[in-house]
Amino acid sequence: MARKNQLQIATIGPQIEETKYDIFNCDAFDWLSKRETNSVHAVVTDPPYGLREYDEGQLEKRKNGNGGVWRIPPTFDGQSRSPLPRFTVLNSGDFQRLLFFFSKLAKHLMKVLVPGAHVFIATNPLVSHYVDQPFVESGFEKRGAIIRKVITLRGGDRPKNAHEEYPDVTVMPRSCWEPWELFRKPIEGTVACNLRKWKTGGLRRVSGKEPFKDLIPSSPARGAEREIAPHPSLKPQDFIRKIVRASLPLGEGTVLDPFMGSGSTIAAAMHLGYQSIGLEINEEYYNMAVTAIPKLAAL
Ligand SMILES: C[S@@+](CC[C@H](N)C(=O)[O-])C[C@H]1O[C@@H](n2cnc3c(N)ncnc32)[C@H](O)[C@@H]1O
Incomplete structure (x- = not known):
């Protein structure tokens, strides 16, 4: 695959700030294997879970509206929502692949992250344990989870083909939250020592009076953001900026x-004046990110 590197110097915000970011059209694991040890200070990411949902065949099914791993949701409150990847269709082989994928990711991240660096990973109540286990086994400390309070339209349905027979039954709860697992590479000495040496170990407070909290009300990405970045798993700037900001305790x-994907994390970092690096394997999404990042950052 052709590898592209986009180095951007951008000027944004009321105070003119220079923010640098690097984005690459590449396989994340190839890139991580070549990256120097102790050279990244935080990870904020939303990985593929079905591991199949971004395959060409599944993306084609999504485009044609005929499902596959993608569930086409019903209209809700007069609003039609974008298709969501379904985790209920995964089988035991898929779960083994998930464990292998996150184990490989955790091992690479353990090498490239500095001591005390935090990792925020978007997940789902049905699959989050496939992230936790390999991260903890690879030596990361679990530091809780951030709850993004959002109605995703996952679950809450009556039994298939028996709606009238069982009108009072819901097969599984309608999901109103999205967990973002939080891990930390072990610190060297105390948090204060680690902050002095590596600039990491804690999370940036919201303000002098307010610590960073683990419950964040949110809504799905909509309107202008979706027009700028029509990626099927676009995360909203309002939410992603809060966690990106917290990820570097000293900024x-x-x-x-x-x-x-379309670069929502990189756009958030740019908005905040943080340096960042983004990787994306799919050329179409990479090209989307090239144009979307400065526009999302400017919102
Ligand atoms: C859930 S989406 C992220 C979307 C992102 N949150 C956004 O707001 O646009 C996951 C992305 O990972 C990409 N991907 C899958 N496997 C990859 C790999 N090995 N290396 C780099 N990117 C990969 C997929 O093409 C997809 O765009």
Whole structure:
């Protein structure tokens, strides 16, 4: 695959700030294998879970509206929502592949992250344990989870083909939250020592009076953001900026998104004046990110 590198110096915001970011059209694992040890200060990412949903065949099914791993949701409150990847169709082989994928990711991240670096990973209540286990086994500390409070339209349905027979039954709860697992590479000494040496170990407070909290109300990405970046898993700037901001306790260092899609994490970092690096394997999404990042950052 052709590898492209987009190095951007951008000027945004009321105070003119220079923000540098690097984005690459590449396989995240290839890139991570070549990256120096102890050179990244935080990871904020939304990885593929079905591992199949971004295959060409599944993307084609999504485009044609005939499902596959993608569920075409019904209209809700007069609003039609974008298709969502379905995790209920995964089988035991898929789960083994998930464990292998996150184990490989955790091992690479353990090498490239500095001590005390935090990793925020978007997940789903049905599959989050396939992230936790390999990360903890690879030596990361689990530091809780951020709950993005959002109605995704996952679950809440009556039994298939028996709606009238069982009108009072819901097969599984309608999901109203999205967990973002939080891990930390072990610190060297105390948090204060680690902050002095590596600029990491804690999370940036919202303000002097307010710590960073683990419950964040949010809504799905809509309107202008979707027009700028029509990626099927676009995360809204309002939410992603809050976690990207928290990821660098002193606002210094580099944030990495190894599965950047249309670049919402990189745009958030740019908006905040943080340095960042984004990786994306799919050329169409990479090209989307090239144009979307400065526009999303300017919102
Ligand atoms: C869930 S989406 C991320 C979307 C992103 N949150 C956004 O707001 O646009 C995951 C992305 O990872 C990409 N991807 C899958 N495998 C990859 C790999 N090995 N290396 C880099 N990117 C990969 C997919 O093409 C997809 O765009």
